[in-house]
Amino acid sequence: MELEVDGKIIKTDEQGYLCNLDDWSEELAEKLAELDGIQLFDDHWGLIMYFRDYYQQTSRIPSMRTIVLDLGKQHGKHFHDEKIYGKYLYQLFPHDPVRALCKLAGLPRPEPDT
Numbered sequence: 001m002e003l004e005v006d007g008k009i010i011k012t013d014e015q016g017y018l019c020n021l022d023d024w025s026e027e028l029a030e031k032l033a034e035l036d037g038i039q040l041f042d043d044h045w046g047l048i049m050y051f052r053d054y055y056q057q058t059s060r061i062p063s064m065r066t067i068v069l070d071l072g073k074q075h076g077k078h079f080h081d082e083k084i085y086g087k088y089l090y091q092l093f094p095h096d097p098v099r100a101l102c103k104l105a106g107l108p109r110p111e112p113d114t
Contacts, residue, residue, distance in 0.1 A: 005031050017102070017109045024052075024106025032104055044092055044104075051105035061110050064089075064098050 003010045005028045011019040016032055018024060029048060033040050040048075047067070054062045062070070067089065068082050093100035102110050 003028070003031055013109070015103070015109065018106050021106055021108070028106065029104045036100065036103075038093065038100070038104075040104075047089075047092070047097075047101055048105045051101045051107060055105070055107050061098070061102055061107055067097070 001012045001014060001016065003012060005025065008023075010023045010028055012032075013019060016035065018028075030040060033044070038044070050067075050070075051062060054060070054066075064086070068086050089097040098110055102108065
């Protein structure tokens, strides 16, 4: 699939994941979110940037458990329970938070068990 973003053609696979990870931009993330019916707000962006930073530091994609444990603690004043934070992530990304975040952050498609 090809997307035009800021006058540049960006190639993705059939599910919208980048073919070239270096093509990522915030504008591309906005375009992909729009195609998936997601309106991005501050909490979305915080998670997208967390995914990018985590991948850059570890060369791995964070699991749902990692997100809930790491970020749930950081947002402890709002989320006192891991299950509540997990449900919140599904409110932001209804179908699959990890897959949606990988796509929006310009990361590789996660393996099925992630």
